[in-house]
Amino acid sequence: MKDLIKHIVQTMVDEPEEVEISEIEGDQSTVLKLRVAKADIGKVIGKKGRNVRAIRTILSAASAKEKKHTVLEILE
Amino acid sequence: MSHCVEFEDKNVEMAVKKACEELNIPREKLKHDVISYGSTGIFGLVGTKKARIRVTLPKPSPKVVFETSNKGQQNENSDEQTLESVDSQIEISHDEGEDHRVAVDPRDLGREALQKIIDLITTDATISIEKRSNRIVFNVRGGNSAVLIGKHGQTLEAIQYLVEKIVNKNRKGRVGIHIDVEGYLEKRRMSLQRLAVNMAEKVKSTGKPAAIGQMNAHDRRIVHIALQDDNMVRTQSKGEGFLKKLVIFPKKNSSRKQN
Numbered sequence: 235m236k237d238l239i240k241h242i243v244q245t246m247v248d249e250p251e252e253v254e255i256s257e258i259e260g261d262q263s264t265v266l267k268l269r270v271a272k273a274d275i276g277k278v279i280g281k282k283g284r285n286v287r288a289i290r291t292i293l294s295a296a297s298a299k300e301k302k303h304t305v306l307e308i309l310e
Numbered sequence: 311m312s313h314c315v316e317f318e319d320k321n322v323e324m325a326v327k328k329a330c331e332e333l334n335i336p337r338e339k340l341k342h343d344v345i346s347y348g349s350t351g352i353f354g355l356v357g358t359k360k361a362r363i364r365v366t367l368p369k370p371s372p373k374v375v376f377e378t379s380n381k382g383q384q385n386e387n388s389d390e391q392t393l394e395s396v397d398s399q400i401e402i403s404h405d406e407g408e409d410h411r412v413a414v415d416p417r418d419l420g421r422e423a424l425q426k427i428i429d430l431i432t433t434d435a436t437i438s439i440e441k442r443s444n445r446i447v448f449n450v451r452g453g454n455s456a457v458l459i460g461k462h463g464q465t466l467e468a469i470q471y472l473v474e475k476i477v478n479k480n481r482k483g484r485v486g487i488h489i490d491v492e493g494y495l496e497k498r499r500m501s502l503q504r505l506a507v508n509m510a511e512k513v514k515s516t517g518k519p520a521a522i523g524q525m526n527a528h529d530r531r532i533v534h535i536a537l538q539d540d541n542m543v544r545t546q547s548k549g550e551g552f553l554k555k556l557v558i559f560p561k562k563n564s565s566r567k568q569n
Contacts, residue, residue: 238427282551284552285475287468288467288469288471288472292430292465292468295431295465296431298457299454
């Protein structure tokens with residue numbers, strides 16, 4: 235899961251080496267914390283949050299089979 | 311007296327992490343003092359200050375420091391190498407010049423990206439590719455199609471959007487990407503057209519406007535097109551954001567025009 239999101243984000247940003255994701259797992263939900271280069275934050279979020287919404291939709295579909303919730307946070 | 315090394319980064323946490331990586335010390339064993347916490351300044355633009363920490367090394371030997379910091383760099387390098395092998399497609403386009411970027415087949419790129427996303431959501435799904443004039447249609451078969459489509463096709467829409475983004479990054483022209491799961495797009499189009507016609511009939515008989523709620527851009531387009539040749543009604547999108555209402559109005563002067 236983490237690797238896929240990292241891969242997707244890396245293809246969207248200008249500085250793929252700066253992409254960092256940490257995962258905090260709980261019983262009910264998993265929190266993914268995403269950190270990218272400052273200039274790339276806008277690219278990850280997208281126009282009116284369109285990019286990040288698409289990523290979150292895919293995450294929730296992917297975690298549905300494990301009956302868990304996954305939260306994606308973008309840190310700055 | 312023990313040896314000290316200073317590290318700085320955007321915030322204390324990152325500085326600590328950097329120190330751990332470069333010195334190969336587990337976080338719990340790292341002894342450090344915070345020199346400054348740093349600040350992001352105003353809106354992250356003015357007056358940004360980096361956080362600084364001073365790490366106390368267990369063995370006061372400059373030789374050890376030199377070796378371990380070298381090791382840290384090697385680790386970083388090997389990390390990068392594994393990354394390179396993971397997304398070789400993209401790396402190729404990065405390494406080679408502009409001319410080669412265009413040469414990467416959007417079909418292969420799209421297929422690779424799509425397969426990765428789909429494998430995460432469900433298993434045993436296969437992709438077939440169809441190329442039409444200036445767009446590429448990916449057909450997905452097998453696996454758990456209900457999860458792939460999602461509520462009102464929103465997962466499918468998200469996958470399509472991201473794959474399109476990935477394919478069109480580093481390209482001059484734009485290729486349209488359509489992703490279909492077991493004929494869902496066609497089914498959705500048919501049912502929306504049926505709904506549109508039914509609603510239009512209702513509007514004509516009551517003479518009052520009627521709304522279809524919660525429609526995304528693609529769905530609205532289908533309804534607008536379905537009713538554009540009907541000169542008894544007109545259609546309009548209302549609301550804000552990505553999900554809007556679509557209102558069907560009766561045309562008051564339509565009977566006069568026809569006479």
